[in-house]
Amino acid sequence: MKRYLFHRLLALLPVLLVVSLVVFCLIHLAPGDPALVILGNDANPENVAALRQQMGLDKPLFIQFLSWFGGILTGDLGHSLFLDTSVMGLFLQHITPTLALALYAQTLALVLGITGGVLSAWQHGGTTDRVIRMLATLGMSVPGFLLGLFLIFFFAVQLRWFPVIGYRSTNQSFWLNVWYLTLPAFALGLRIAALIARMTRAVMLDVMQEHFISTARAKGVPERRVLLQHTLRNALIPILTICGESFAALVTGTIVIESVFGIPGVGSLIVNAIERRDVTVIQGIVLLITVCYVLINLAVDLLSYFADPRLSIDEGEHS
Amino acid sequence: MMAGKTRGLFWPVVLAVIVLFSFFISAISPYDPYTIDPLSRLKPPSLTHWFGTDNFGRDLFVRVALAVRVSLSVGAAVAVVSGVAGMIIGLLCAWYRPVDRVLMRVCDGLFAFPSLLLAIAIIGVLGPNIANVVLALSLVYIPSIARVIRGAALVIKEKNFIEALHAQGASSSRIIWLHLLPNVISPFIVQVSWVFSVAILTEAALSFLGSGVPAPMPSLGNLLLEGKAVIFTAWWMTFFPGITIVLLILGLNIIGDNLRDRADPGLKPLPRHVLRLLKKGARNV
Numbered sequence: 001m002k003r004y005l006f007h008r009l010l011a012l013l014p015v016l017l018v019v020s021l022v023v024f025c026l027i028h029l030a031p032g033d034p035a036l037v038i039l040g041n042d043a044n045p046e047n048v049a050a051l052r053q054q055m056g057l058d059k060p061l062f063i064q065f066l067s068w069f070g071g072i073l074t075g076d077l078g079h080s081l082f083l084d085t086s087v088m089g090l091f092l093q094h095i096t097p098t099l100a101l102a103l104y105a106q107t108l109a110l111v112l113g114i115t116g117g118v119l120s121a122w123q124h125g126g127t128t129d130r131v132i133r134m135l136a137t138l139g140m141s142v143p144g145f146l147l148g149l150f151l152i153f154f155f156a157v158q159l160r161w162f163p164v165i166g167y168r169s170t171n172q173s174f175w176l177n178v179w180y181l182t183l184p185a186f187a188l189g190l191r192i193a194a195l196i197a198r199m200t201r202a203v204m205l206d207v208m209q210e211h212f213i214s215t216a217r218a219k220g221v222p223e224r225r226v227l228l229q230h231t232l233r234n235a236l237i238p239i240l241t242i243c244g245e246s247f248a249a250l251v252t253g254t255i256v257i258e259s260v261f262g263i264p265g266v267g268s269l270i271v272n273a274i275e276r277r278d279v280t281v282i283q284g285i286v287l288l289i290t291v292c293y294v295l296i297n298l299a300v301d302l303l304s305y306f307a308d309p310r311l312s313i314d315e316g317e318h319s
Numbered sequence: 320m321m322a323g324k325t326r327g328l329f330w331p332v333v334l335a336v337i338v339l340f341s342f343f344i345s346a347i348s349p350y351d352p353y354t355i356d357p358l359s360r361l362k363p364p365s366l367t368h369w370f371g372t373d374n375f376g377r378d379l380f381v382r383v384a385l386a387v388r389v390s391l392s393v394g395a396a397v398a399v400v401s402g403v404a405g406m407i408i409g410l411l412c413a414w415y416r417p418v419d420r421v422l423m424r425v426c427d428g429l430f431a432f433p434s435l436l437l438a439i440a441i442i443g444v445l446g447p448n449i450a451n452v453v454l455a456l457s458l459v460y461i462p463s464i465a466r467v468i469r470g471a472a473l474v475i476k477e478k479n480f481i482e483a484l485h486a487q488g489a490s491s492s493r494i495i496w497l498h499l500l501p502n503v504i505s506p507f508i509v510q511v512s513w514v515f516s517v518a519i520l521t522e523a524a525l526s527f528l529g530s531g532v533p534a535p536m537p538s539l540g541n542l543l544l545e546g547k548a549v550i551f552t553a554w555w556m557t558f559f560p561g562i563t564i565v566l567l568i569l570g571l572n573i574i575g576d577n578l579r580d581r582a583d584p585g586l587k588p589l590p591r592h593v594l595r596l597l598k599k600g601a602r603n604v
Contacts, residue, residue: 014424015424015427015428015431016431017428018424018425018428018429018431019428019431019432022429022432022437023440026440026441026444027444029441029444029445137569137572138565138569140572141565141568141569141572142565142568143520143523143524143564143568145523145524145527145543146523146543146561146564146565149543149546149547149550149557149561150557150561152550153550153554157550249433251433251436252433252435255435255439255528256435256524256527256528259527259528260547270436270439270440270443271439271528271529271530274439274442274443274528275529277444279444282440282443282444286432286437286439286440289433289436290431290432290433290436293431293432293433294431
């Protein structure tokens with residue numbers, strides 16, 4: 001087990017190196033002098049020279065990368081070119097709404113997705129199954145931002161049940177926070193619920209074909225117990241893996257949803273940074289989000305590894 | 320859902336209708352997608368303007384049709400660019416070990432990025448225009464194609480006929496391009512069709528964030544961005560582009576699913592006696 005953990009952590013290093021290299025190269029991707037690209041072609045030469053010095057662009061590329069990489073390791077991602085804050089500070093300022101939204105959406109997705117999937121597998125072939133599968137296919141084909149717009153139109157503009165846009169922090173009131181985040185969370189979570197429902201159904205059906213299920217049925221175990229205790233329990237690990245993967249998908253989803261609903265999270269931060277062409281912020285935030293994304297994926301892998309004894313037995317045989 | 324024969328035809332027909340409208344719109348509509356007409360701004364749908372007009376008085380039906388063309392073109396361009404590059408990289412990685420070590424590490428790194436985020440960042444630095452959108456999205460989707468091709472090619476590489484070719488003295492490049500390539504076409508098509516539909520979705524999201532196809536050229540994403548600004552007064556500006564995206568993506572997904580099923584008949588239906596038991600159980604509970 002320790003061996004596995006060690007291998008996974010070791011495999012992380014090249015990935016993170018390439019990720020940081022790609023992010024570093026972003027600024028050099030644009031043709032011409034990066035300083036000119038940032039300041040615009042009609043900037044005066046003094047400012048350009050100052051910026052070049054500030055960003056260390058006058059040094060060789062390799063040295064630039066080393067100093068940038070060194071900065072990352074110490075948690076220093078540089079300063080915003082426009083705001084008087086460090087990139088790390090900006091990230092920390094904006095992370096709370098994003099996390100709140102992601103957690104809310106993930107909870108919704110889990111509840112709706114697993115319930116839907118289990119129902120669908122149970123009624124497998126029947127009308128409920130068809131309806132759920134159709135909804136799931138539909139749900140996966142509606143982009144989150146579009147669903148967000150439709151939700152705004154029906155529930156905020158027409159019915160006036162929910163606020164149109166905006167965000168209230170939990171400092172003011174927890175329920176106000178939940179109320180403002182409800183439409184965004186649905187917009188973000190339904191697509192993932194659809195994904196989870198589809199996967200849950202497939203995994204449940206897979207497990208139902210196993211011999212121990214037939215054995216349980218033959219022994220006269222009530223169908224509800226076969227479904228919930230024997231099947232769902234064994235299907236739970238693949239389902240959890242999918243949920244973990246979907247949590248990573250939420251990370252990107254929030255970027256768009258935040259901009260639909262005007263939530264001041266990390267997504268809005270990066271969209272605004274792009275409008276201002278604030279390259280250090282773009283670089284830093286992309287790097288931070290990607291590292292979180294990689295770490296979440298790793299955590300999910302490790303969790304499912306430790307949760308499923310069969311995987312560790314396989315490992316034991318190999319080593 | 321639908322009777323056996325028509326079932327496979329419904330979505331192709333829907334897609335064909337949308338595509339035909341998008342390509343022949345200028346022949347059948349009197350309106351120009353770019354001409355501004357201040358007098359008829361934000362008119363609701365009517366017989367003269369089927370989808371209504373936008374806040375510049377432009378006919379929305381024509382704009383949506385053109386947007387479909389733009390989105391499909393971007394999707395197709397991305398599918399071609401990332402398909403060709405992914406195919407080459409995948410085959411080379413499968414055949415040459417040293418290439419594999421380097422390129423697969425790079426692909427792993429690119430794969431680690433959330434795709435929308437990487438695309439946003441590239442366009443954020445390069446500036447929004449249609450060529451950069453294609454470039455960014457292609458870069459984002461190359462690793463997913465390269466991985467699939469590499470995996471499929473590694474399996475083929477172990478087959479006896481490849482060894483036989485070796486024995487006959489066939490050159491590496493001959494084996495790669497004439498023998499490996501034709502054998503990985505089926506997973507390739509499945510993967511490229513997936514990239515095509517995902518690229519359309521991602522392009523829509525990018526344009527909706529304002530870092531995709533720049534105005535005044537319509538794309539399904541930036542039409543929705545314009546619609547969002549007037550969502551209180553002009554529902555049609557959100558509704559029609561939205562429905563169009565959903566139909567387009569739903570159609571592509573369902574056709575793609577069928578394609579995948581044909582290429583890999585994954586989950587087999589349960590045996591009949593199990594089904595009967597299940598039904599019985601369902602009634603009992």
